[in-house]
Amino acid sequence: MSLIKVDEAREIILSRIQFMGAEKIPLTETLGRVLCEDIIARRNNPPMDNSAMDGYALIAEDVKTASPENPVILQVVGEVAAGYTATGEPLKSGQALRIMTGAPIPPGANAVIMQEDTERDGDRLLVKDMAEVDENIREAGEDVKVGELVVPKGTVIRPAHIGMMATVGRSQIFVGRRPTVAVLSTGDEILDLDDQPEGPCIYNSNGYMLSAQIRSAGGIPHYLGIARDTEEDLMEKFRWALQCDLIVSSGGVSVGDYDLVKASLKKIGQEMLFWKVAMKPGKPLAFGQIGDTPIFGLPGNPVSSFVSFEQFVRPSIRKMTGRDDLLSTCVQAKLTHSVSKKAGRQHFLSARTVWEKDGYIVTPEGAQGSGILKSAAQANSLMIFPLEATDLAEGEQVTVQLLE
């Protein structure tokens, strides 16, 4: 079995992954979801011309000669606050209307004079400055015009988008469905958190970690616990898993493994691919479909499982939810110390990337063994050490994948 490159494996995988379709959910639940419709304004915002100031609505021509020395005197005929409409006749020459910020401009008026430029005595108003036509008037549709696209399809929804969708009066929004994802760990040496620790067993970290990765990628994890190394248990758990939209198992895919996962996968999978991917950690990888359900067989070593998820499963879940940006954000960073490896596999080093003054610097974390989750837990990024590279020098610019 020859080695397949990371990008090639991902391309094959993504070609088999389908968008889940959309569902309509309350606006208040859309944070972080993927918008699946164009949000179009159904009316102008603001809906009508309104005042940008607390002051007086008037007719600009009436006050064109006004100055502090020669104020113009107008008669105040009413008042209008935000949220209300002026009552009575349209404004006539010589009249003014008290107006609050946001209140609609009354018919007849064509300017607003700031309160500070006036003096008032009963219904007598001294206007001490001129006003241009349209002065202090915010036009209808100044923020958003009817028919305007305000949030485009494909947007990953942040708080300001929610504000924008509320502005245009939308309360139920089409977003991409979140896939349900079955998580299955395998192996007789694996202990669950509610088991009594005894003998040479180790606790199942992958099941919990993968569930969290699935959640952060936009999926809904369903942890099916640990399948023992018997065909009965494996087949039963895989049958449960088939109730989900996607299956992620860990363990039992290494070449030469004695356990039954591979055999079971071959038995139930219509078309399973078993790869040696040219990456480290995470060489063995299985991918295929059971019926229409895509299934990933990730390696059992925790760091291999973690890194493989980030390269293959996260982009798949993103695609299922309707995202266009399938890959995690990558940046360039300056390497703090030299690193070496053999050519032939792309390495992903658990690394700490921090912003310092004018750029990112990256430090690979201590031991990088595939069993040692400690380094991955201290990392906020994966440093990419390219396939054929063997030495990267201190100070070199390298590519870093930022972890969510």
Next chain:
Amino acid sequence: MSLIKVDEAREIILSRIQFMGAEKIPLTETLGRVLCEDIIARRNNPPMDNSAMDGYALIAEDVKTASPENPVILQVVGEVAAGYTATGEPLKSGQALRIMTGAPIPPGANAVIMQEDTERDGDRLLVKDMAEVDENIREAGEDVKVGELVVPKGTVIRPAHIGMMATVGRSQIFVGRRPTVAVLSTGDEILDLDDQPEGPCIYNSNGYMLSAQIRSAGGIPHYLGIARDTEEDLMEKFRWALQCDLIVSSGGVSVGDYDLVKASLKKIGQEMLFWKVAMKPGKPLAFGQIGDTPIFGLPGNPVSSFVSFEQFVRPSIRKMTGRDDLLSTCVQAKLTHSVSKKAGRQHFLSARTVWEKDGYIVTPEGAQGSGILKSAAQANSLMIFPLEATDLAEGEQVTVQLLE
């Protein structure tokens, strides 16, 4: 009333904000929460010396002369798989035991030879290579030693931390409590999403946007709807709000505002501070306490409300949940075109920051008016235009606050 700087206002606010204390929750619910205890390994991982390979456990001295030409013959006396312990007598000279990856090293053995370096016929094993003492043996505690700190207090929990906590057998974890946060919008011109649009009203965007901001900051929003501009309605809503750990209202804090929010806040707040903050958007800001409950009065304009939340409320919620990193991540970015302003206020421009080849570049989004949420919705960052600066040239490095 003189202007107060953003940093000064934030410092005063944060000095009044208290950590909420911790609660113990299931490991599976801890993603994104703040760890409030040091996680210490309670046993070694791996728990005992085990095999790094599929192969045979043996005594290194037995095979010190072994080579492909002169293989050493051993007798296979048993087999041990991962998760099980070898039964029977300790290994004696001349004996070997079939061993799988992860299985504990049987008593008496001190090395593992790879399967590829052997040939087997019944219980006869031809060993075709020598083995060093400890070869292919992973020592007990190689990953994690008992007593070791594996995840420190204060960590914002990511998937790999969840894996690490599972590794050490922890299922219930102390994390910082999430504050409940009351969200209140005010103003007679504000329409809620389930109201019939009529007249000069505008939809309430702030209530929904602030709720989403609160959630993304780690709080639990409780949207109390819109309070009308009457003392009765305001006082009733503020009484409801007092059932929460924090109150965020928007609207009614501008100097010279006619509405009753300020008066009501003064009436119920023990010690309310009304500031003009030297920032744009977002000049007016109220902060104080009702009993022990901190309360923010944010401006009513959507962008002012949005930006003020990011500068003052998000750091406060982070502190309440136990985070140490109170401020949002800032990076330096190259400005794509020149911008100007008057000195005297720190501006926050809605901006799009993207990574290009070897650094970030930042483009302020179109119109920056405080009523126009469109720019904020298109932005992924706020560009900081310093207090006293008036001109920033194209190509200049500027500070950018990345939005969550």
